[in-house]
Amino acid sequence: MTISGLGPHGERASAPERVLLLPEDRARARAGNFRVAIVLHTLASDWAKQQLAGIIGTLGDCGVAVIEVVDCGFTPEVQIEALDRLIREAPDAIISLPVANTKVAAAHARVSAAGIKLVLLDNVPTGLLPGKDYVSLVSADNFGLGKIAAEGLSPHLPQEAEVGVMGYDADFFATNEREIAFVKWMQVNRPDLKLRILRFPSPAEADSTVRNLAGAYPEIAALFVVWDTPAMAAAEALESMDKAIPMATVDLGHDAAIGLAAGSPLVAVAAQQPLRQGEAVASTTVTALLGRLTPAWIALPGIAVTPTNVVECFQTVWRMPAPREVLLKRNLVH
């Protein structure tokens, strides 16, 4: 699997194998008695839970104590307050998913200025530089995810169709890359299509955004949404408007898997690998704590999921059996 995107500063991607931990690394980490805090955008989603499991499990294998896990609830102010409080707590490292860009930049810069190793997930606040303000960024190949979604949706689009694109109206590396890649793939490979872009300010407003989009462009024949939770909210809104159109999104959450197994409304999903990503984040953190050089950007490839391979992909992504509804729809149970 190749990585098709570039990092937030144009970095070439490094594979997670670059930070592979050997038994002697684990032994050295154990002797270090390190303490790590984790600050996530939310703890509510399947993605966050799985990623957290990967981080905490791997850190446990290395004898690194997780002293706190913060749920920022997508709120910059909560994140800033949490980071400042954790700086006083002086852990050896903080793993953070910055929920905004400029707003949370200064608080993140204070972490590394205080001598605490900062490992970032999915997003880099404006102006922060790897090696100086943070150790590494670990993320999915978001550009690749956008491309996978476009490739999956394209066969379901008639010539000259109008396609809705629902982006996230926040300056966020991961969702920006997905939107740019989706649009680029369509412009290059399906110049016949008309793309109609509208962005939702928060996941809770996905419903009203899709209603506005469908109102302004009643002809839209398909929809791409930059991640699964707002995608499923949009699907529900469209259903209530009696509008069943093929959709593609990123992340194979529980509901998205069910929607995809039936082949409606979802026809394609580009899946991240949250558990593997969590493990890579933890390995990066330990590598940095051991004083070794870490790559500026570590990226994990996405997985193209279709109705036919949804069951095995669900297992790969979540390390658990697919939900019963999925198995039923795929005729694997009766």
Added chain:
Amino acid sequence: MLVGNIVFIKESNGLDVALERMKHMPSTAAVEAELRPRRKGRPRVSETAAPSLVEILNLVRTEQATTRQEIERQSELGRAVVADRLGTLSELGLVDESELGVATGGRAPRLVRFLSERGRILVATLDQTALGVGIANLGGDLLMEHHEAADLTQPVSALCERLVTLFRWILDRQPGGPDLWGISISVPGAVPDGGETLFQRATPPVLPGWERFPLVETLAGTFDAPVWMRSSVETMTMGELHAGAGISHRTMLFVKVGKRIGAGLVSDGVLYRGAQGAAGLIGSVPVSVGERSGTLEAMAGSDHIAREGRAIAERGASEILAEQLRRGGEVSAIDVANAAQMGDTAAIEILSQSGRVIGQVIATLANMLNPELIVLSGSIAQTNDILLASAREAVYGASHPLVSRDLQIVRSQMGSSSGLVGAAMVATEGIFAPPMLRDWIMTGKPQAHPLFQQLKVRIAQEQPPRGRAVSPPEL
């Protein structure tokens, strides 16, 4: 104070007249005549006011002066004139005096601050394999950036189309933001210029095919803003100086190692461009390694590293690279760098060798120029320490003790962002360069510069453009 008030009223009336005159921009035929300096008679108020406005604005912008007292001291202008000019700059939205500074006895002085949020600059970096875009404020701070893989051998029209699409996307993400004041592009080659142009008025032949496509004209026409263009090594040097390892340094040597190897020199805080804007093309320096000799680029650049990497993979001397080759992958210079970082002995030797050769050339430059700081950049230098370590060893080993005593040699941590930040600085310095600034400052917008107006007329007359028309896809 009374005298000050009188001067203020008189001068501001004069400025109003000048403003009024600038609003009715002269036709293109008259532009050249307008630009010609007056030689006889009493100077117009615009001619006497503009130089002091330019000087004061630049003192404030570069933070050489942060209070009225400091401006008076540095510019040697009277209190009344300074007050008047600050009033004008404030009306134009270029400076702000609302904050109070720290009192040093008596009343706290008002701080004079440049409003870097007054305008925005679109920036882009084009290199052999990637395209980066961003938007910055007038202080050169990047507000947003995006990088993607791109093939520079594709037709320039396609490249231009992608650039326009991405610029539109960025502007779309900044609704209601300040006006666009300039566009600045970093390109993978020297931009021929004897320093006589204020901004690009035509597309320079930087790469093959560029002479047939109006890239600069398309961007200037589409976004209604003047365009600047500099070589990537120049923009990266500017970026590193402004926001990277070069902050607070006055003398810096910047070396970019990639397919091409180039250097940028900052002397006394200013980028040195040379007579034709071609300073720093050190990739063409002849070097020899053992029996073989060639240019520095051919003997140590990323193509050389990739070729040597492929050779050790085929010979089976590198387990990691052989494995990559076996799985059908190509061996790139970055792969060699990554393999070296993972401890692969053969890959380490390739990078050490490149580092030594580059270091020898840098040592010659260091002995000549005596920099405080040498920054190595480019993806190979940034992904591992081996090239840096062997270059360091070569430089320290071959330098005069006085040159190497306090010399720091570091790798850049800015990635391609240095090119974007540097491009923004190129535009900012261009917009506020006194010869440019004095012809637009009265209107508060660089687009009002007569030469830009002239360019726009020419672009309009030449429609449709010479090459394939760019029709940006709907977004």
